[in-house]
Amino acid sequence: MYLFSLSNTKNLAEQICSKTKLKLGQHQAYRLSDGELYLAIKNKIKGQNVFVMGSTYQPDNNIIEFLILINALKENGAKKITAIIPYFGYARQDKIDRAGSPITAKLIADLFKTAGINQFITIDIHSQRNEKYLGPKLINISCLSLFADYIKKNIDLRNCLIVAPDKGAKPRALTLSKLLGKLPIIIMQKIRIKQNIAKVMRFKKAIAGKNALIIDDMIDTAGTIISACQELQRHQVKNIYVFA
Missing domain, CATH: 3.40.50.2020 (Rossmann fold)
Known part of the structure; x- marks a missing residue:
């Protein structure tokens, strides 16, 4: 079983793999000339359950890469994709706090699910509203x-x-x-x-x-x-x- 990771959690992913039977998944990622991200999975994962880890701190820089990695796993035939997100960006924007504002936390949760996530693992997610947005299979680890x-x-x-x-x-x-x-x-x-x-x-x-x-x-x-x-x-x- 593989654990894939964004670069911002690679050290943590390596530590997890060293203490479990998970193998660190490999993928290629680089920027094209117009700034678009190109990404490709290197492992054969068809029919397998996989984990994918990443922090969405500095969310605008990391969420798109996270979504593309998740969708690449889905398109390569992963049976079940579980996302481990130590820091969930936009979690504090979980309600309409003034006229004209959106519920951005729900939007981000929906994007992750559309990309291919079947289950989320988070750490002290900001509110019970976020737990609802991420779905009934959420595992929220408390410190x-x-x-x-x-x-x-x-x-x-x-x-x-x-x-x-x-x-x-x-x-x-x-x-x-x-x-x-x-x-x-x-x-x-x-x-x-x-x-x-x-x-x-x-x-x-x-x-x-x-x-x-x-x-x-x-x-x-x-x-x-x-x-x-x-x-x-x-x-x-x-x-x-x-x-x-």
Whole structure:
């Protein structure tokens, strides 16, 4: 069984193959004079189940190559194609947040399925909406159990609380709280001032002297996390730990 990979996840793919019975698939890819991508599969995969891996960080540079690779696998007769996507680009554009905006996350999911994907494997996909877009066979791997193990070994839980920097992080905060013996939770309010700039608003709860465990799915510009830390410091928390 083969695992094919974009160049941006090749090192990870090689590590996976070294620890499993998967073989690293080979394909040829280069740019034509007008900038188009030419791609061809080198392995015989007809009738086989295959995996294909790639990160869609910097999505406009990587999604087209990903789609062409997937479709090449389909056209070469792959029986089932499972996509492993550590970072799913456009996942945050999962709803209409203002008049005139599209649901780009759904569009990207539909493009992947049209190209030939039968199943997706993701890591902490941004929202339950994205889980719906990717379909019922989605395997969404959560890092929360890893975070919980680290916290138990390295942080004194007797004086801790879990902080969700916005409402979107609430489900993760609830799950982490359960894994850590039902620690108290604070849900902060966030106001998005403009694109990539957000301010976390204050909350009414006495937390001075506590250790705050902030949980979120990702850090991009870190604006939300920094704003949350500043607000927690204003409330005189003892220590701040960030998990994302």
